[in-house]
Amino acid sequence: MFEVEDSYWWFGAKRALVRLLLGRYLPAPPRVAVDVGCGTGGTLQAFAPLGGRWVGVERSELALAFCRKRGLPDLLQASAEALPLKSDSADLVLCLDVLYHRGVADDRVVLAECFRVLRPGGRVIITDSALDWLRGPHDEAVHTRKRYSLGELTALVEAGRFRVLRRSYANSLLFIPTAAYRLARRVFPGRGPRSDLLALPRPLERLLAAILAAERALLRRIDLPVGTSVVVVAAKP
Numbered sequence: 001m002f003e004v005e006d007s008y009w010w011f012g013a014k015r016a017l018v019r020l021l022l023g024r025y026l027p028a029p030p031r032v033a034v035d036v037g038c039g040t041g042g043t044l045q046a047f048a049p050l051g052g053r054w055v056g057v058e059r060s061e062l063a064l065a066f067c068r069k070r071g072l073p074d075l076l077q078a079s080a081e082a083l084p085l086k087s088d089s090a091d092l093v094l095c096l097d098v099l100y101h102r103g104v105a106d107d108r109v110v111l112a113e114c115f116r117v118l119r120p121g122g123r124v125i126i127t128d129s130a131l132d133w134l135r136g137p138h139d140e141a142v143h144t145r146k147r148y149s150l151g152e153l154t155a156l157v158e159a160g161r162f163r164v165l166r167r168s169y170a171n172s173l174l175f176i177p178t179a180a181y182r183l184a185r186r187v188f189p190g191r192g193p194r195s196d197l198l199a200l201p202r203p204l205e206r207l208l209a210a211i212l213a214a215e216r217a218l219l220r221r222i223d224l225p226v227g228t229s230v231v232v233v234a235a236k237p
């Protein structure tokens with residue numbers, strides 16, 4: 001991830017989607033923002049220029065070592081289920097592709113921690129893997145515990161006392177080819193568990209990025225009915 005997340009089309013499209021949601025649903029630049037499960041730090045580095053203090057929380061020491069290579073200053077080693085932050089201390093929490101992970105024993109506890117650290121009126125942006133029937137070798141490789149339907153994730157967020165502002169599927173324009181590829185890999189797993197993050201020819205990467213840019217234009221106007229990801233934006237009352 002560290003080697004490719006600054007240039008790979010998938011990561012670029014995910015950050016562009018989050019940036020779109022920030023522009024729509026964050027009333028002011030955050031004084032304190034928290035990236036829960038910050039991984040190797042690409043998202044922190046991308047959004048730090050927005051201003052404010054950006055804090056990365058990550059359980060893996062290896063991932064934090066890569067964050068330090070980026071020169072990121074505010075890093076905390078901890079589980080998403082026990083955030084080492086004061087209550088009501090953050091304006092924004094990002095929980096991007098965290099809840100699905102098999103290292104998360106209880107997704108409700110993670111959401112409760114996100115709620116606790118947010119100030120009243122603060123926002124949380126949650127993205128995650130969609131639709132458990134898409135599970136395949138990629139999920140084994142990236143330690144997937146669960147893939148969510150939009151209804152399931154929305155219900156979890158509402159049960160966590162958040163007020164949902166936006167809910168939609170994402171990666172919808174690529175849904176049919178992606179679903180076909182995932183199902184084919186279940187039938188023909190090849191070498192077994194392996195991530196779908198494969199090196200692609202540059203023209204193909206540009207095409208895929210353009211398709212997801214067109215999808216973001218749709219998301220400015222409508223929610224999407226199906227996709228390989230789920231997105232929820234919510235506020236702490």
